[in-house]
Amino acid sequence: MSVFNSKIPEGPLAQKWTNYKDHQKLVNPSNKRKLDVIIVGTGLAGASAAASLGEMGFNVKNFTIQDSPRRAHSIAAQGGINAAKNYPNDGDSVYRLFYDTIKGGDYRAREANVYRLAEVSNSIIDQCVAQGVPFAREYGGLLDNRSFGGAQVSRTFYARGQTGQQLLLGAYQALMRQVNAGSVKMYTRNELVEIVLVEGKARGIITRDLVTGKLERHFGHAVVLATGGYGNTFFLSTNAMGSNGSAAVKAFHKGAMFANPCMAQIHPTCIPVHGEFQSKLTLMSESLRNDGRIWVPAKKEDAEAIRAGKLKPTQIAEEDRDYYLERRYPAFGNLVPRDVASRAAKERCDAGYGVGTGLAVYLDFKSAIDRLGKDVIEARYGNLFQMYEKIVDDNPYETPMMIYPAIHYTMGGIWVDYELQTNIPGLFAAGEANFSDHGANRLGASALMQGLADGYFVLPYTIQNYLADDIRTPRMTTEEKEFVEAEKAVKDRFEKLLSIQGQRSVDSIHKELGLVMWDFVGMGRNAEGLKKAVKRIAEIKKEFWTNVRIPGNKEGMNVELEKASRLADFIEIGALMARDALDREESCGGHFREEYQTGEGEALRQDDKFAYVSCWEYKGEDAEPALHKEELVYEFVEMLQRNYK
Amino acid sequence: MEKTINLTLKVWRQNGPKEKGRFETYQVSNISTDSSFLEMMDILNEQLVGENKEPIAFDHDCREGICGMCSLYINGRPHGPDEDITTCQLHMRKFKDGETVTIEPWRAAAFPIIKDLIVDRTAFDKIIAAGGYVSVNTGGVPDANAIPIARPAAEEAMDAAACIGCGACVAACKNSSAMLFVSAKVSQLALLPQGKVEAKRRAKAMVSKMDELGFGGCTNTGACEVECPKSISIAHISRLNREYLKSRLSE
Secondary structure, eight states: OOSSOOOOOSSOGGGHHHHHHHHSOOOOHHHHTTOEEEEEOOSHHHHHHHHHHHHHTOEEEEEOSSSSGGGSGGGGOOSOEEOOOOTTOSSOOHHHHHHHHHHHTTTOSOHHHHHHHHHHHHHHHHHHHHTTOOOOBOTTSSBOOBOOTTOSSOOEEOSTTOHHHHHHHHHHHHHHHHHHHTSEEEEOSEEEEEEEEETTEEEEEEEEETTTOOEEEEEOSEEEEOOOOOGGGGSSSSSOTTOOOHHHHHHHHTTOOEEOTTOEEEEEEEOOOOOTTOOOOOBOOGGGGGTOEEEEESSHHHHHHHHTTSSOGGGSOGGGEEOHHHHHOTTTGGGSOHHHHHHHHHHHHHTTOOOTTSSOEEEEOHHHHHHHOHHHHHHHHHHHHHHHHHHHOOOTTTSOEEEEEEEEEESOEEOOOTTSBOSSTTEEEOGGGBOOSSTTOOOTTOHHHHHHIIIIIIHHHHHHHHHGGGTTOOOOOTTSHHHHHHHHHHHHHHHHHHHHOOSBOHHHHHHHHHHHHHHHSSSSBOHHHHHHHHHHHHHHHHHHHHHBOOOSOSSSOOHHHHHHHHHHHHHHHHHHHHHHHHHOOSOBTTBOBTTSBOTTSOBOOOHHHHOEEEEEEOOOTTSOOEEEEEEOOOSSSOOOOOOOO | OOOEEEEEEEEEEOSSTTSOOEEEEEEEEEEETTSBHHHHHHHHHHHHHHTTOOOOOOOOOSSSSOSOOOOOEETTEETOSSSSOOGGGOBGGGSOTTOEEEEEOOOOTTSOEEETTEEOOHHHHHHHHHHOSOOOOSSOOOOTTSSOOOHHHHHHHHHHHTOOOOOHHHHHOTTOBOHHHHHHHHHHHHHSHHHHTTHHHHHHHHHHHHHHTTOBOOOOOOHHHHHOTTOOOTHHHHHHHHHHHHHHHTO
16 A cells, blocks of 8 residues: 555546536635745756646746756756647557556556546647747648657657757746746856755745855745755756756655666667866757667677777778667667667666777667758757767768767656645645656656656646635745755754765766766666665765865855755765665566566566555665555556567 | 866956956866866865855856856956857867966946956846847737747757847957847847847837947947857847838838
8 A cells, every 4th residue: 555645536437627626725826825836946847837726827937947947957858748649649648658657657557647647749840939938830820740769659849959948937937937027036057955844744945056056945835845856966967057856855855755766767879978177068959860870780790990090980891780669679770768778778888789989879860861961960960969979070971970878867856746746735846856757768768858847737736725724825035944954954954064074086986986877877787786775875985075165155156055955965866776776676668677677678667566656765874764655556557568579 | 188287367357346456376186188268267266265265156057058147257258268158168178288268257337246256247138128028918819839830940040049138249349239138139139030029119219228228239340249158149130220221110
């Protein structure tokens, strides 16, 4: 039995969301003005929620660590956004998008949540077009679509290779319109450092002004965390430098469950690591797999010659190339889901067929250029090709790109129910910050869909169901003891960090954590390695708290202090990821336990034992967290072995 | 192929908005030419932390040229000596061994310095808030395919919409004008039927906010277009002028 109520509405799958909306509580316009909603984060989920709630008349306070809401990392999403419009008439439907997402997630997401996501997907496209998002169009003036991994239909809407940018700017502009109207107050360069509970309910936050260093208290009738994922636990990832998991950890410490922490996505097409000074990894959009073919040399001696610089990829004859995705997965070919493509690349490289440093495979556009012409390829992917050339100093129109998997997205996150509410009343989580819709693996072009679904079309409804009971709660003053105590705890923590005055920089410890994560909690995991990781992370934690060096003080801007505070939380998340991965004795989606695979090396689930969401509860600084299970009950779909062959 | 270089860096340091700034000189050695400019800055900062000195504050985030956060003025050019990229995409292979590199913040009255190389660009948000949007609420909008848009118009709108709001145009302009930034948004939305409805109002509101915030006027030097990392064309400034004129004439 689940200890938490996921609040799935009654009725047939396709009726649940309608039933919910028909019967939920609403807040009348004159009461909305009296209710304060804090939204942390200004990415797709945060900005769209803040704009929508502002338009509805709530009094919104929106926070971001960046200098402008437009900088949130949603901006970097390249390929596109899925919707079940079926404009290409190729057999798509809401059900098929739902089914592909459930299957892509390896049957570890909730049916009702995913169905709702598919259901609202079409409204998102309508909304974005109305905002002036310049999606790609056909000559007839109608919208164009392309294909993404894990689907046999073309349902991905896109704006060149900058879809995330255009969707975020649409949401940002809607948000700035509300700032202008006075319904949203924007706090930039402000970081959440604590969540304040009053009588068990989320009632506010403590923030640190990153310019002045001052701590500030903010009251809200409800608090929404739209703070993104925790991929930077690995130090090297495709996330932005500032992306962090600290808000999730603050929620965890206050009693919110952390769900499926081990479920992280390794994206197959990133520019490979090339040196120890490297600060981040750059993604090459999945959309490239529409036209690019992935291969390694079929002969080991060719791979060795390439690594030694004696052969060029263009010198390898067609019959000496191993297009291993097309070979292993003829039905989906280069468009298998990300987890499958990543593992297949690792398998070839581990077997000695890798190119470059040995940890890279080719993504080749030659046959697409021959078929369609260079101009067409340039129009589709020009900005990505340019980005690749600037970084690698090699022309991908002539030589194939080199790619390798990298950490990209975290499916796990703060546990939420159907209403996107955590187990703490009044605390909500949206977008990548929550765990809800992608199960064990997210399909390409579904992160943008989920972020905007949560912000535009889910939270504006569900948060009212909570706030309707709060219309008689007057605004609290932040002089209440809960606020004073929370601020004091934060102040003590920062002072403790600054007092360590050890020998090591924040980054050097973070890199050490990242290597442990990549080696033992990365693409291939096993019990022995995970136990080692738990032990190593505990050592790193000790090293951090006794030997980190943070120059400067807590007044004014102090970037090292910001980084240190976030790293303390990453260390905690890393430990949680390892522990969760150890508990889950099965392979599913992005979580691959080497002990559990089919004869052909595919992920082998154990549905009889692990068809649950793992929910971790914080038990104190030195105690082990407790595991609770939310059973996943599938009423409408049969759990099958995923097959992309 | 990888090689390493040594550089002398002259970096602008300034403790706060009202403090007096100065150049400080640093040496970095064995920098791989495959590393990015900001990775070189990371290495320098690691060095400074090792010496128990405060690292240099600079803005950066996505490190893939899209968030618009990075903003350095390198050897007299916004985003440094390469074409069509941001500072984070600039790589050390563009520099020679032994070279002296001067690194400064954006300099413009409307972008006050916060610390070292970090400036305050909230003026751009204020300009967008004044009218850089289509006034639609969430929900109740027509089907996405209800209004066909000619592909050339959609493509040109996308060219303008590619602006990342970094502020290089302002930093490059001798008048510190924000016309390229403003025109990109006005142009994008004026080109689309969804945005055309309030095009005149938008142009007027955004231009008057820009003037109010202390940006200079445009004298058509074209420096902004040259330094724009996203190759936004000054043709958009002409469209802005037309939209603005229309709004004044209809008063």
